[in-house]
Amino acid sequence: MFYSKEEFKEELTKRLAQDDGKKEPRIAYAVLGAMVKEMVEEEWIRTKERYEKSEAKQLYYFSIEFLIGRLLGQNLHSMGIFTIVREGLEELGYSLEDFEEMEPEPGLGNGGLGRLAACFLDSLAALQLPGHGCGIRYKGGLFTQQIENGFQMEIPTDWIKETENWEVRREDLAVEIPFYGRLHPHLTDIEWVKAVPYDMPIIGASGGTVNTLRLWQAEVSERPLPAHKDFEEYTVETAAISDRLYPNDSLVSGKILRLKQQYFMCSASLQIILKTLPSSVRQLPDQVAIQINDTHPAIAIPELMRLLLDEEGLDWDEAWNLTTRTISYTNHTILGEAMEKWDSHLLATLVPRVYEIIQEIDRRFKAQLQEQHCKEEVFKKMSIIDNGIVKMAVLAVVGSYKVNGVAQLHTDILKNREMKELYKQFPEKFHNKTNGITHRRWLIKANPELTNLIKESIGEEWIKKPILLNDLDKFVGNPSFQEALKTVKQTKKNQLIAHVEKAGDSLIDPHSIFDIHIKRFHGYKRQLMNILHIQSLYDRIKEDSTYRPYPRTFFFGGKAAPGYEFAKQVIKLINVVADKINKDPLVRKHIHIVFVENYNVSHGERMFPAADVSEQISTASKEASGTGNMKFMMNGAVTLGTLDGANVEIVEQVGKENAFIFGLHSQQIMQLEKHKTYRAQEVIAQNQELESLTARLFRGELSNGSENISFIHKQLVDLNDPYFVLKDFNSYAAMHEKVLGAYEDPQLWSRMSIKNIAESGVFSSDRTIQQYSDEVWHLEKILSTS
Ligand code: 26Y
Numbered sequence: 001m002f003y004s005k006e007e008f009k010e011e012l013t014k015r016l017a018q019d020d021g022k023k024e025p026r027i028a029y030a031v032l033g034a035m036v037k038e039m040v041e042e043e044w045i046r047t048k049e050r051y052e053k054s055e056a057k058q059l060y061y062f063s064i065e066f067l068i069g070r071l072l073g074q075n076l077h078s079m080g081i082f083t084i085v086r087e088g089l090e091e092l093g094y095s096l097e098d099f100e101e102m103e104p105e106p107g108l109g110n111g112g113l114g115r116l117a118a119c120f121l122d123s124l125a126a127l128q129l130p131g132h133g134c135g136i137r138y139k140g141g142l143f144t145q146q147i148e149n150g151f152q153m154e155i156p157t158d159w160i161k162e163t164e165n166w167e168v169r170r171e172d173l174a175v176e177i178p179f180y181g182r183l184h185p186h187l188t189d190i191e192w193v194k195a196v197p198y199d200m201p202i203i204g205a206s207g208g209t210v211n212t213l214r215l216w217q218a219e220v221s222e223r224p225l226p227a228h229k230d231f232e233e234y235t236v237e238t239a240a241i242s243d244r245l246y247p248n249d250s251l252v253s254g255k256i257l258r259l260k261q262q263y264f265m266c267s268a269s270l271q272i273i274l275k276t277l278p279s280s281v282r283q284l285p286d287q288v289a290i291q292i293n294d295t296h297p298a299i300a301i302p303e304l305m306r307l308l309l310d311e312e313g314l315d316w317d318e319a320w321n322l323t324t325r326t327i328s329y330t331n332h333t334i335l336g337e338a339m340e341k342w343d344s345h346l347l348a349t350l351v352p353r354v355y356e357i358i359q360e361i362d363r364r365f366k367a368q369l370q371e372q373h374c375k376e377e378v379f380k381k382m383s384i385i386d387n388g389i390v391k392m393a394v395l396a397v398v399g400s401y402k403v404n405g406v407a408q409l410h411t412d413i414l415k416n417r418e419m420k421e422l423y424k425q426f427p428e429k430f431h432n433k434t435n436g437i438t439h440r441r442w443l444i445k446a447n448p449e450l451t452n453l454i455k456e457s458i459g460e461e462w463i464k465k466p467i468l469l470n471d472l473d474k475f476v477g478n479p480s481f482q483e484a485l486k487t488v489k490q491t492k493k494n495q496l497i498a499h500v501e502k503a504g505d506s507l508i509d510p511h512s513i514f515d516i517h518i519k520r521f522h523g524y525k526r527q528l529m530n531i532l533h534i535q536s537l538y539d540r541i542k543e544d545s546t547y548r549p550y551p552r553t554f555f556f557g558g559k560a561a562p563g564y565e566f567a568k569q570v571i572k573l574i575n576v577v578a579d580k581i582n583k584d585p586l587v588r589k590h591i592h593i594v595f596v597e598n599y600n601v602s603h604g605e606r607m608f609p610a611a612d613v614s615e616q617i618s619t620a621s622k623e624a625s626g627t628g629n630m631k632f633m634m635n636g637a638v639t640l641g642t643l644d645g646a647n648v649e650i651v652e653q654v655g656k657e658n659a660f661i662f663g664l665h666s667q668q669i670m671q672l673e674k675h676k677t678y679r680a681q682e683v684i685a686q687n688q689e690l691e692s693l694t695a696r697l698f699r700g701e702l703s704n705g706s707e708n709i710s711f712i713h714k715q716l717v718d719l720n721d722p723y724f725v726l727k728d729f730n731s732y733a734a735m736h737e738k739v740l741g742a743y744e745d746p747q748l749w750s751r752m753s754i755k756n757i758a759e760s761g762v763f764s765s766d767r768t769i770q771q772y773s774d775e776v777w778h779l780e781k782i783l784s785t786s
Contacts, residue, residue, distance in 0.1 A: 001039045008081070008088040011035060028092075029099045032085070033165035036075060040201045043784075044210040050782050051130050055278045057286060059124070059131035059777045062269060062300055063117040063293035064262060065245065066135045066213060067109030068200075069441065069601030071166050073100045077445050078125075078203035105600055106159045107141030108215075110249035111520045112627055113332050115601065116406075116765075117293055119627075122438040123769040125204030125211045128781045131769075134269035136261055137198045137215035140244045145559045145598040150575030150707075154562050156244070167198045167215070175271040176221055177264050183352045191229060192221035193238050195268035205440055205463075208784030216268045218242040248561040250338045250522055256346060259299075263351055266300040270307055281312050285325035289777040292400070294332045295340045295392035301327055301399035302357040310353070316360070328402035328776050330433070331393065332624050334410070334418045335524070340392040347390060358390060365398055369425075381421045397422045397429065402776045406435045407625035407646040409666060417670070433772055434649055435625040436765030439466045442631045447609040449488045450635065454757075457481060466764035473758045482750035485636065489612070489753075492635075496610035500594055507582060508592060512551035513743050516607055516637070517615035518599055521560040521567035523715060524622035529725045530554070530615060531574045532693055533733055534581070534591060535702055539693075541587050550740055553592045555607065557599030566711040571595075573712065576703050604628075609635045612749075613660075613739055616641030617732065619723040621666035623647075634760040636753040640739055642728070646763070653759035658752045660742075662735040663728040672724075680721035690726060 002008040015031045016023070051058065073096070076082040086096040109115060117133060124131035143154040174196045181190040200213040218241035225234055240257055241264050277287055292298055301323060308319035333339070347355040362384040369379055380386060384394045397403050397419065403426075405411030411432035415423045423430055444451045444463065454462065457475055462468040475481040490510070497508045517530050534554055540547045556574055560567035578593035596603055614632030616623075616639050623645040633639065633650055641647045642663040651659045664672075672678040684690050694716065696702055703709050716726065743749050761767075773779045 001035070002081075002084070005084045005088045005091075008084050009092060012088070012092065023093075025094055025098060026102065028089075028094055029102050030165075032089075032099065033072070036072075036079070037165040039079065040075070040203060040210060043203070043208055044201050044212075046784065047208070047210045047782075050784065052278070054782055055287070056130050056780055056782050057289065057778065059129070059289045059291065059773075059779055060269060060273060061117060061120060061124075061131060061133050061291050061293065062266065062297035063114070063133065063135050064265060064296040065109030065114030065293075066117045066121070066133055066215070067111070067114035067601060068106055068118040068121075068213070069115075069605075070100060070103045070105050071200075072103050073445060074122075074441055075166075075201075075203055077440065078122075078205050080206040104157075104159045104161055105141075105602055106163075107157070107600055108135070108138055108159075108245060110142060110245070110247065112625075113249070113294060116435055116627060119436065119438040119441070119765040120769055121202045121211065121213060122205075122440060123436070123765040125202045125209050126207060126438075126440065127766060127769060127773075128204060128207050128209045128783055129769070129773055129779045130211065130782055131777075131779065132211050133202070133213040134265065135213070135215050136242050136245075136265050137217040138242055138245045142245055142247055142559065142600075143562070147571075147575060147595060147597050150572045150579070152560055152568055152571050154247070167200045170197045170199055173197050173272055174219075175268050175275075176223065177267045178353075179260065179263075179350060180226075181352060183356065187353055189226035189228075190223075191226060191234060192223040193241065193264065194219045194221040195264060197268070197272070209782070214269070214272075216242065216265055218264060247559075248563070249520055250333075250335060251561065251564070252338060252340050254341075254343065254346075256350060259342060259346060259350060262296055262299050263303065263354070266297050266303050270300060270304050274307055274312070281308065281314070282318070282322070284322045288326055289779070290327045291772070291777070292327060292329050292396065294330065295396050298329070298340070298392045298396040298399075299351075299354065301395060302354045302361065305357045305361070306353055309357075320361075324399055325401055327400050328404075329396040329400040330404050330406065331396075331410075331414060331419075332406055334413055334624065335622065342390045342392065344385060344388045344390055358384065358395065361395070361398065378421045382425065393419070394422065397426065401429065402431060403429045404431050404433045404776075405624065406433065407649060408432050408434060409621075409643075409648050410624040410645060413621060413666070431775065433768055433776075434646055434763075435627050435630070436763050436768035437627050437630045437634070439463075439634060439761075439764045439766075441605070442608060443634050446605040447488075447492065447635055449491050450485075450609065450757075453481075453484050453488055462761065466761035466766060469761035470758050472754060476751050476754045476758065481754065482747065485750060485754060486746075489610070489636065492606075492609040496606050499606055500596065507588060508553050508594065509551045509589075512553045512592065513612045513739075514555065514610050515552055515613040515615065515640075515739075516555040516557075516611040516632070517617075518555070518557040518596070518604065518607055519626075519628055521558045521564070521570060523566060523723045524619050526617050526619065526723055526725055526728075527556065527558070527574065528570050528712065529617060529729060529732055530556075531570070531577055532697070532725070532729065533736065534593065535577055536689060536693060536733065537591055538577075538581055538584075538587055541590055549590050550744055551590055551592070552740075553594060555594045555596060555611075557596035557603060557607065559599065566715055569709055569711050572707060573703050573709065576707060604631070608632055608637070611635065611637035612743065612753075613637060614639045614641070616644070616647050617663070617728075618642060618644045619728075620644045620664055620669050622723070630760065630763040633756045633763065636757045638739075638742075638749075638752050638756060640735060650759075650763075653762060654752075654755050658755045660735045660739050662731040664724060669724060678720065678724070678727065680716060680726050683721075683726045687730065690729060694726070 144157045146153045177193045178190045181187040195216045202211040308314045458471040608631040614637040616629045626645040640660040
C-alpha cells in the first residue's frame with residue numbers, strides 16, 4: 001500500500017483518476033476511507049490467523065454501549081500514518097481536518113461507561129492482547145442535543161450513513177435468538193430473531209494487532225413464526241431491537257425493549273463464542289474470559305447456562321462451574337435508581353427458559369445460605385429473586401468469579417456498604433480496578449502540540465509506557481518548559497474559541513481562565529452548584545465596585561436524559577444566567593458563560609486540552625470514578641473537586657497542594673444520609689448570601705421570571721437537597737477564590753499544571769487493562785512477527 005507521503009499521494013491521485021478524476025473533497029474522503037480499509041484488512045486477517053494458530057485465550061468485553069468517537073483520525077494515528085496523510089492531503093489541496101469533520105460521530109453510548117469500553121478496546125489492541133468488544137449496532141446512537149431558547153431539544157440521529165469503510169457485515173456468522181415461547185416441557189412457539197454481526201477493526205497503535213468490535217444487528221428470521229403472531233408486528237418489533245440506544249444513564253426504565261436488547265446481544269455473542277471455540281467446551285474458562293460492563297449484560301450468566309445445559313448437554317454442576325469461571329463483572333454505580341431490577345413476569349414471558357434457570361440459580365444459592373443459618377435480613381439482601389423482582393447486581397455477583405468497582409473509594413463503598421453481605425459471602429471475588437483513559441486519543445490525538453512539547457523534553461518512550469510521563473517531574477520548576485506549556489495552552493484555547501465562535505459566540509476572552517464542567521447532567525454531578533456560584537459572582541460584581549476579579553470563562557457541556565426534568569431545568573437555568581451575564585457590558589469583562597451544545601467525544605477532544613480548571617464537584621460517594629477528571633489532568637488542567645471517585649487517587653498522585661479540594665467527605669455524607677440529620681433549610685437560614693440566592697431562584701428571578709424551576713425547587717426544598725448543594729456551597733465558593741489566587745501567580749500555576757501532566761500516566765487505560773489481564777483475564781500478548 002503506502003508507507004511514505006509520496007506513495008500516498010500517488011495512490012490517492014491514481015484512484016481519484018479512476019473515479020472520473022472528480023476532485024470534490026467528499027469523493028476524496030471516500031477514496032481515502034477505502035484505501036485505509038484495505039490496509040487494515042490485511043493486518044486484521046493476519047491477527048485472526050495468529051489468534052487461531054496460537055489458540056490463545058480470548059477476552060470478550062460485553063457492553064451495551066461503546067462510545068467509540070470518530071474513527072478516521074484515530075485509525076490513521078494507530079496505523080502510524082496520520083502525519084503522512086495530513087501532509088499529503090494538504091499538498092493535494094485537501095484538509096484532513098475537514099475530512100474528519102465529515103464523519104458522523106458514532107454516539108453508541110451515553111457517557112462514562114460507554115467511553116470506558118472504547119478506551120479499553122484501544123488499550124487491548126495497543127498492548128497486543130486478544131480482547132474484543134461485543135455490543136449492539138444501533139442504527140441511531142444518542143440523540144443530538146439542540147438548545148432552543150435555552151431548552152434542550154432532542155433530535156434523533158442515525159449515525160449509519162458512511163460506515164462501509166469501518167465495518168464488515170458477516171452474514172456467514174449470523175445466529176438465531178429465541179424470544180418468547182412456551183415451556184411444556186420444551187420451548188415451543190418461539191419468535192426467532194436473526195442476529196447479524198458487523199465487525200469493526202480495532203487497530204492497535206503501530207503494533208500490528210487488529211482486534212474486533214462486533215456489533216449485532218437484529219433482522220427478521222427466515223424461521224416460521226408462531227401461528228398467533230402477526231407478521232407485520234413481528235417485523236416492526238424486530239427492527240426496534242437495534243434501532244436506538246436508550247438515552248438514559250441513571251434511571252432504569254424497566255422496558256421490555258431494553259431487556260430484549262440485552263438478551264439479544266448476550267445470546268448472539270455467546271452463541272458465536274461457543275461455536276468458534278478451538279477445543280472442547282469443557283475447557284471454556286481456559287479459552288475465554290467474558291467481562292460484563294455493569295449489569296446490562298448480566299443476563300449472559302443464565303444464557304450461558306442455558307446454552308451449556310440445553311445445547312451442549314452438560315449437567316448443572318458442570319455448567320455452573322464453567323460459567324462462574326468464565327464471567328466477571330464490573331459495577332459502575334451505587335445510585336439506587338440506576339440498579340437494574342427486572343420484573344419476574346417480564347422475564348418469564350420474554351425468555352421463559354432463561355427465567356427458569358435464574359430461578360434455579362436463586363433456589364440453589366438460597367439453600368446454601370439457609371445451611372449457613374443466614375439471618376433473615378441478610379438472606380433478603382442476597383436473594384436474587386425477591387418479591388417478584390430479579391436483582392441483576394446480585395445475580396451478577398453470584399454468577400461471576402470476580403467483581404470490581406472502578407476506583408478505590410467506590411470499591412470500598414461496595415464492600416462496606418452496598419454489597420456488604422455479598423462481600424462477606426464471597427470476599428475473594430472483590431477487587432478494585434481504577435479506571436483509565438487512552439492517552440493515545442486524549443493526549444496524542446487531541447493535543448499534538450502538548451505531545452510535541454513532551455517529546456522534545458523527555459523523548460518518546462512514554463508513548464509506549466505512559467507511566468514515564470513522570471519524567472516531566474524535573475521540568476516542574478523549569479522556566480522555559482513553563483513558558484512553552486503556556487504557549488501550548490494558549491494555542492488550544494484559541495482553537496477552542498475558533499470552534500465555538502463558528503457556532504455563534506464571539507465574546508470569549510482568550511486570556512481568561514477556562515473553567516470547564518463537561519459531563520452528563522445529573523443532580524449528583526451538581527451543575528446546579530456551579531451555576532448558583534456563578535450567579536453569586538455576578539451579584540458581587542454588581543454590588544461591590546471594588547470586586548473586579550480576574551476574567552474567567554465558564555464552559556458547560558452535557559446532555560440530560562430526555563425524561564429527567566430536574567436536569568433539563570438546570571440546563572435552562574444555565575442558559576438564562578449565561579444570557580444575562582454575557583449581555584452585561586460590566587460583568588462580562590470578568591465572567592462569561594459558554595454552553596457547548598451537543599457535547600460529545602469530538603467536542604471533548606477540543607475542550608480537555610483548552611482547560612485550566614477541571615470541575616469535578618460531585619457529592620462525595622456518588623461518582624463511581626469519573627474519567628473526564630483524568631482527561632483534564634493529562635492535558636494540564638488542575639482539579640477543582642470533591643474527594644469522590646478517582647479524584648481521591650488524582651490528589652494522592654499530585655499532592656493536595658496541586659489540586660483544589662473542598663466539601664464534605666464521603667464518610668460525612670454517608671453519616672448525614674444514614675442518620676437523616678441534614679436540614680437544608682437550616683443551612684439557608686444561616687447564610688445570608690444563600691438565603692438571597694435561593695429566594696430569588698425560587699421566585700423565578702434568576703430564570704427570567706416566567707421560566708419553570710419547579711423541579712429545582714422540589715429538589716432543594718421538598719427533597720431536602722439530597723446532593724448537598726447548599727451544604728457544600730460555601731466551601732466551593734471559597735475554593736474558587738483560591739483558584740483565582742493561584743492563577744494570578746503564573747509560576748505557581750505552571751508548576752501545578754506540569755505536576756498534573758507528570759502524574760497522569762498511571763491513569764492511562766493501558767495500566768488498567770494490564771491489571772485486568774494480570775489479575776482477572778490472564779491473557780498473553782500475541783506478538784506480530786512482521
Ligand atoms: C440501566 C441504565 C439506566 C443505565 C445505563 C447506563 C445505567 C447506567 C449507565 C451508565 C453509567 C455510567 O456511565 N457510569 C459511569 O461509569 C464510568 C466508567 O466507570 C464512571 O467513571 C462514572 O463515575 C460512572 O458514573
